[in-house]
Amino acid sequence: MAATEQPARTIAPPPRAPRTPAVIELRNVTKRYDSGDIGLDDVTLTINRGEFVFIVGQSGSGKSTLMRLLIKELDITDGRLRVAGKDLSELGRRKVPYYRRNIGMVFQDFKLLPNRTVHDNVAYAIQVTGGRRKEIRQKVPDILRLTGLATKLHNMPDQLSGGEQQRVAIARAFVNHPPLLLADEPTGNLDPETSIGIMQLLYRINRTGTTVVVATHDVTMVDRMRRRVIELQRGRVIRDQAAARYSGNEPNTAELGAILQEHLET
């Protein structure tokens, strides 16, 4: 071998593309209610593991229909819907409670048990999935700390602010560390400052790897978070945009500058 020649080097195989399996897959999904109303109309979309996604759209655009299909409270009329690889059309009614154990759910009206303390509301989520007392002792204090409720564990729901009640609901939804968390208008009953706290909490949960899907009208929250936005209109997806704002047709900064300039000159 000449002095300048280098021995052939072993070439390492290129790194594999990271696997981002779909958590939610809709293929041409239509939901027609018995009344004939269309909830979703030929929707195709994929949400991957670890994503944080906002579902936006005017009242009646199909947001709740989508959420209710995902927890199999409703069945699709046409198309195919898979969650975590499971085809929901093949899931029998009796298996639905078991299926829902893998989904955390948060609603606008919190849905707490009014006669139980904060601690017991969260512990209940462990009990219904067959968890033992040891598990409750291990998990509940942790989740109450994460959600900023450590000092409120003996309070009853009516002794809490709206924001605190929603935190309890989130703690309850997350205590079993589900791979998917769905929130339907989680800040609908809260003031803007409290809403931001709730969003930060959902974001923190998302950072643990949980896929988070939030249906909302909350413009401030969506604009601040800048995550993927899927916009529905009359049951159809009219926008699916990464790092987006609530409204897709806002003028950009350059356009705003031009408008302002024009305004100043007149």
Ligand SMILES: Nc1ncnc2c1ncn2[C@@H]1O[C@H](COP(=O)(O)OP(=O)(O)OP(=O)(O)O)[C@@H](O)[C@H]1O
């Ligand atoms: N149970 C039902 N029976 C018949 N039609 C329904 C039912 N639920 C919803 N719809 C219809 O389906 C469409 C989508 O409604 P959906 O509740 O999903 O909208 P949304 O975007 O969640 O609205 P909002 O923001 O007001 O909650 C609407 O036309 C609505 O009237």
